[in-house]
Amino acid sequence: MKSKNSCFFIFITSILFFAGCNSDSKVEARKTPKSQTEIEDLPENNLKFKDVNGIRFFEVKRRFKNGVSFNNDGFQQIPTWIIQFKAPDTMLAYSPEKKKMESFYLHHDHGRIYNFAREYFRVRIISKDSLVLQRVQVDAMKIAGDDDPRSDVYSTYYSKKIIDKLNTTIGELQKPTSRDTLFIKDLSLKTYKDPSNPTVAFPATSPVVFVPNSKNVSVEKISTADELNNRKSAVDYFYPYYKIVINKSYKDFVYNFSVVVDANGKMYVTKGYEFVLPEYREQRKKLLQGIADMYLSNLFYITPGKTLGIPHSSEISLKVIGRTGN
Incomplete structure (x- = not known):
């Protein structure tokens, strides 16, 4: 009898155990979070562009992941965009050149990834007050990781309503921060x-300025922006290039070379002699340094490049033309 009761107890316990397991499985199924695809498909607060249809947003911050607007190369992210979603699949973006909003097809690639105005973005946040978009680099249909500096750009947009509520202006919100200033001071x-070291010199957002102090010299700063080769005017300060003409020079000459201009306006030749025969390189470097020291330093007032008003070493390219006549 005792044996039968024991068997019955074990049987009932087994039924309860499996029933309990089955019940737990259903609970777990109900608690299972959305799939990774579904999670990736929605911004952090689950809103979509259709929820902000017709609201105009102004870019107030464009920064790297570290919260600074500059990278170690001295490149500055400047917030300039104005965007507005127009249902069902259009993104309006302001064109400074045309001075009006332009229409772009808003392509939903997958997940949070969208494309408009020839750029790819990952949507981080959508709300009726603000947007946060991460610019991502796409090569051969593959998205570069967040550790790739080309995908390390985050833009924050505010609606006019929230800007007014903050009792400030778009211009004030777009200004560099104290963190930006500290970063540039460190560089x-x-x-x-x-x-004189070109590896620590960095481009100045306000490039070097040459002001003639003689009627025998002239200078022209030449833009290197090239839309065909995707070199935009926004990065023109990265490639400062000057054409300098010196009349009544000791002889006719044309030299193309680069110099680092330090925080005091002193120049150090860095390039322009590497293409001559090795045995003549030092001689050519001394010649170019002599032109910088004797002609340029004496015939121009030189203001060093500055970033956020802070002078520092920056590298520039020169084309110096000497003419013996007028």
């Missing part, structure tokens, strides 16, 4: 310690 300090 500049490195150039003060090694002023």
